[in-house]
Amino acid sequence: MIRAMTKQDFREFWPVFKDVILQQETYAFDPQMDENRAYQIWCEEPIKAFVYEDNGQVMGSYYLKANAMGPSDHICNCGYMVSPQARGKGVARKLCEHSQQQALLLGFRAMQFNSVVSSNQIAVALWEKLGYEIIGTIPKAYRHPHLGLIDSYIMYKWLE
Template identity: 55%
Template sequence: MITLRPMTDDDFARFWPIYHAVVAAQETYAFDPATTPDAARVQWLDAPLCTWVAEEDGVLLGSYYLKANAAGPGGHVCNCGYMVGEAARGRGVARLMCEHSQQVARERGFLAMQFNSVVATNEVAVALWQKLGFDVVGRLPRAYRHARHGFVDCLVMYKWLGGDVPA
C-alpha cells in the first residue's frame, strides 16, 4: 500500500536519485541539470511550505512540494511540483500525490492551485491534471527547451479549490 507522509531530512538523500534523473532528462522540469544535491534540497525541501513523500514498503516512489504561488493579494493561490521515480510510473502515484496536495492546500487555507509551467509534450501529466479538474489557462510559446523536441510550449494550469468566491 502506498502511503504519504512529510519528507524528513533523511528522506532527501533517498529522493535525490529521482530528482536528479527527472531534472537531467530535461523533459519536464526547468531546473538546472547541474543542480547539486545541496541546492536541490533547499529548492525541494527547505523553501516550500511542506514537502511529502510517497512510499511503499520502505521504498520511496516520489515526492511533492507545496508552496505559495504569490504573496499578498495572490497569497490564496498555491503551487506544487511532483516527481515520481521511473520504476513507479503508471501506478497512480502522481494522482495520489496531487489529490493529497489539494487536501493539504485546503487545510492550509489556499483557495486555488496553479501549475506555472507544465511542459506541453508531457501529455501524461497534462491529461492527469485535466482529469483532476485543472484547466489550461495559458500557453507559453516555446518556453521550454526539451532535450529531444527542441523548443516546446508550456501550459499554465489552474484549479479553484475553494467553494464560493469570497467577497
C-alpha cells in the same frame, strides 16, 4: 503512505530527482544542481514537502508553496516527481489529491501550475482529469533536448 519528507527521505529520492533534471524533459531546474541545492528548492523553500512511501521505499514526492504574495497569496503551487518504478501506478494522482487536501488545510483556495511542459502529455491528461484547466500557453517556453523549443502550459484549479 504519504507523509512529511525528511532529509533522509530526500537523500533516498535524490537519484530519481537527479535523473529527472538531467533528462531536461519536464522540469526547468538546472541539470547541474547538486543535492544540497535540490533539497533547498524542494524541501526548505516551500511550505511543505511530502513523500509517497511504499514498503519502506520512496516512490514519489511533492512540494507545496504559495504561488504569489499579498492579494494573491490564496493560490498555491506544487511540483511532483515520481520514481520510474512507480509510474503508471497512480502515485502522481495520489500525490496531487493529497496536495489539494493539504492546500485547503493551509488556507489556499486555488492551485496553479506555472509551467507544465506541453510534451508531458501524461501529466497534462492527469491534471485535466483532476479538474485543472489550461488557462494559458507560454509559446516556446521550454528547450526540450529532443523536440527543441516547445510550449508550456499554465494550469489552474479552484479548490473550494
